[in-house]
Amino acid sequence: MTTRALVTGGAGFLGSHLSERLLAEGRDVLCVDNLYTGSKKNIEHLLANPRFEFMRHDVTFPLYVEVDEIYNLACPASPVHYQRDPVQTIKTSILGAVNVLGLAKRLKVPVLQASTSEVYGDPEIHPQTEDYWGRVNPIGIRSCYDEGKRAAETLFFDYHRQHDLDIKVMRIFNTYGPRMDPADGRVVSNFIVQALRGDDITIYGDGSQTRSFCYVDDLIEGMVSFMRSDRDFVGPVNIGNPGEFTMLQLAQEVIRLTGSTSQVVHLPLPQDDPRQRQPDITLARAKLGWEPQTQLAAGLERTIAYFRGLDRRAKSPTDVSGNS
Incomplete structure (x- = not known):
């Protein structure tokens, strides 16, 4: 059944x-x-x-x-x-x-x-x-x-x-990955859209905040x-993926993979934006036999290819999101 x-x-x-x-x-x-x-x-x-x-x-x-x-x-x-x-x-x-x-x-x-x-x-x-x-x-x-x-x-x-x-x-x-909304304000979609347009890439704070991208x-x-x-x-x-990257590292990788001429600019850090984010996946490994297989560069390449196929006239990413 x-x-x-x-x-x-x-x-x-x-x-x-x-x-x-x-x-x-x-x-x-x-x-x-x-x-x-x-x-x-x-x-x-x-x-x-x-x-x-x-x-x-x-x-x-x-x-x-x-x-x-x-x-x-x-x-x-x-x-x-x-x-x-x-x-x-x-x-x-x-x-x-x-x-x-x-x-x-x-x-x-x-x-x-x-x-x-x-x-x-x-x-x-x-x-x-x-x-x-x-x-x-x-x-x-x-x-x-x-x-x-x-x-x-x-x-x-x-x-x-x-x-x-x-x-x-x-x-x-x-x-992150294909079907992310280009205007949802998340850091991966923000950086990719900005890089493909040749716009400045906006980082909130000094860029030392970390995230782990799955x-x-x-x-x-x-x-x-x-x-x-x-x-x-x-x-x-x-x-999640325990690989940890700073916002500046992510921006540099997106610029490299897109071949963009974008420059990084810094904006004030929003309220309550977490400084670090990295999962301990020991439990998932032990109980589910699960761990991520996709490295950041490979996943970004697939995501960039998706965004290249979208209408370039889509709304610009917003500047109120922080580094989520």
Whole structure:
């Protein structure tokens, strides 16, 4: 019997790749998205597949469907998008979690939460391990996302303890690849778009801040492996690439790979922008046998090729995002 998977946020960057992967495995996919940040362009190549179904729906409202497993990816994930409507962002994380958990409880099916490295905030330990509680500003401009995801994790574990629900909580570190929105303000898309246009590459702060970048195919492999893992392994588990790069190193690599004449300029560091971000993936290696396979240069080359194919007249990246 074919498994039917529900992917909330399925028309987004990660959701579209996950939907594609599940279809390739022979599963039916119900893609749910309100298209606030997702786009039908991300899934247009899937619409003709008879095993793929798209439903426009906001997860802050209950969803009545029949499925065998749930991947909850619904939430704006870039600072530009989640700061545009912070109240809706935190509602999406919390009410969305309540609704998918209620659905999973009714159907008695496993549910995976796409959480985030942002639950660690501006960390005091490096690299970040899953037992670190984080250092998060509860009232800052990023709090709608950070605290929303932290509250969602609380709900998942409370449903697990109180109702014996089969949950998986996955903390995603910076992910990049084809289908990123060129105007979403994330650092990889910002740098690539600026380099291809020959514009100045904007770095927030002195460029010494670090991030660890995971190519989307590796991330999806980790997500699927986690969902298929033993029921008693609920997480949280870090899924990301432990390779650590400064913002200046990333900018220089993008300039090299694009052959751009862009120059680096520095802007003030936004509020609460983390100084370091690197996952400890010891747990993922031990429990899932997973680790990323794609080196940064190879992943950037594929991502640059995707952006070269887009309309060059697309909106310029914004300057309010920081180094996310």
